[in-house]
Amino acid sequence: MKEKKFETTAIREQAKRSENSEHSVPIYATSSFLFEDAEDARAQFADEKEGSIYSRYSNPNNDEFIDKLCLLEGLPKGIATSSGMSAMFASIVAFLKQGDHIVASRALFGSTHQIMTKLLPRWGITHTYVDGNEEQDWEAAILPNTKMLFFETPSNPALELLDMEMIGKLGEKHKLIVNVDNCFATPYLQNPADWGAHVVTHSATKFIDGQGRVLGGAVLTTEDLYPDLKYLARHTGPSMSPFHGWLLSKSLETLAVRMDKHSANALHIADRLEGHADINFVRYPFLKSHPQHELAKKQMRKGGGIVTFELSGGIEQGRKFLDNLEMISISANLGDTRTIATHPASTTHSKLSQDERNSVGISDGLVRLSVGLEHEDDILTDVLQAIEKSK
Numbered sequence: 551m552k553e554k555k556f557e558t559t560a561i562r563e564q565a566k567r568s569e570n571s572e573h574s575v576p577i578y579a580t581s582s583f584l585f586e587d588a589e590d591a592r593a594q595f596a597d598e599k600e601g602s603i604y605s606r607y608s609n610p611n612n613d614e615f616i617d618k619l620c621l622l623e624g625l626p627k628g629i630a631t632s633s634g635m636s637a638m639f640a641s642i643v644a645f646l647k648q649g650d651h652i653v654a655s656r657a658l659f660g661s662t663h664q665i666m667t668k669l670l671p672r673w674g675i676t677h678t679y680v681d682g683n684e685e686q687d688w689e690a691a692i693l694p695n696t697k698m699l700f701f702e703t704p705s706n707p708a709l710e711l712l713d714m715e716m717i718g719k720l721g722e723k724h725k726l727i728v729n730v731d732n733c734f735a736t737p738y739l740q741n742p743a744d745w746g747a748h749v750v751t752h753s754a755t756k757f758i759d760g761q762g763r764v765l766g767g768a769v770l771t772t773e774d775l776y777p778d779l780k781y782l783a784r785h786t787g788p789s790m791s792p793f794h795g796w797l798l799s800k801s802l803e804t805l806a807v808r809m810d811k812h813s814a815n816a817l818h819i820a821d822r823l824e825g826h827a828d829i830n831f832v833r834y835p836f837l838k839s840h841p842q843h844e845l846a847k848k849q850m851r852k853g854g855g856i857v858t859f860e861l862s863g864g865i866e867q868g869r870k871f872l873d874n875l876e877m878i879s880i881s882a883n884l885g886d887t888r889t890i891a892t893h894p895a896s897t898t899h900s901k902l903s904q905d906e907r908n909s910v911g912i913s914d915g916l917v918r919l920s921v922g923l924e925h926e927d928d929i930l931t932d933v934l935q936a937i938e939k940s941k
């Protein structure tokens with residue numbers, strides 16, 4: 551049969567049916583699995599035979615989630631992890647050792663920035679941050695001991711886009727591992743592997759779950775790199791719970807329809823807020839005013855669910871805006887069915903210094919809206935009335 555389309559793969563890729571002929575995959579809530587006999591046990595441990603040995607290694611629910619995500623991202627192998635951050639950490643330490651160096655985009659999620667600047671240096675892994683998309687800046691940062699290029703696009707929360715083709719080609723030229731955090735876009739809106747990424751990492755907690763229920767993550771990679779990733783995961787145990795694997799695999803079934811609606815709602819809100827007298831700027835990849843709108847159209851199918859805007863009254867108005875919301879939730883999460891407003895400067899990115907925040911576009915008055923799946927009119931009404939009352 552011809553290769554299936556995204557939506558079909560997301561629904562039809564399933565774990566092997568059991569003897570009970572279930573339609574929906576059961577949850578394999580078991581820590582270990584039985585061997586047929588001593589020889590079966592030996593062969594499975596020797597990697598001569600496929601099978602689930604122990605749920606820290608693999609489990610049918612997590613395998614289903616990862617096999618499906620691999621097909622959707624266009625990479626052959628991967629691991630499911632307990633959170634997005636365990637995925638980020640594993641995706642770096644599985645492949646790097648003491649003395650290695652990473653070139654990374656400065657616009658990274660707060661905890662990823664902590665890994666780069668505070669944790670990895672403890673083990674002698676250093677980094678250089680690069681701003682923006684100038685090829686010569688990325689190239690100039692590459693040292694003889696550089697092993698990895700790391701970035702997220704769109705970035706959290708400033709929605710800065712990185713040119714995946716340019717960085718992918720640089721990785722190829724210098725034989726470096728290209729590692730992309732694809733959390734904001736999801737595999738439905740863009741596939742970094744199409745542009746040369748060797749590792750794609752996810753916080754599945756966000757749009758992949760899409761309903762604010764569980765933490766989860768994933769690291770997907772090539773056949774060549776997979777043994778190092780599998781080794782790290784087996785022996786350090788960042789494993790996903792089978793229940794979460796089951797939920798997240800079910801969530802992937804509806805990812806396409808949800809991302810279409812998130813994107814349509816977000817574009818509507820961004821469009822209506824642009825030009826508002828109390829807003830300095832609105833940022834959304836599929837708004838014509840986004841400085842990288844052309845790049846967005848080149849590498850993304852749609853703009854995704856996140857909109858950011860800066861209230862002209864700075865931090866004071868930002869806080870009043872949150873306090874006056876009637877429906878929209880104030881929370882640190884994103885990618886939920888419910889619209890969520892966040893103030894990054896005082897929450898997710900509060901560990902960064904003021905200078906660091908400014909350098910990645912997080913001003914005091916910046917509000918991040920994770921636009922949900924409620925009716926667009928109700929979302930807009932709440933945003934507009936909260937702006938009005940915050941003046």
Ligand SMILES: Cc1ncc(COP(=O)(O)O)c(C=O)c1O
Nearest residue numbers: 633634635659706733753755766
């Ligand atoms: C871009 C990005 N990467 C990674 C993470 C971390 O994911 P988790 O909270 O699942 O550990 C987040 C969380 O907000 C994120 O936005």
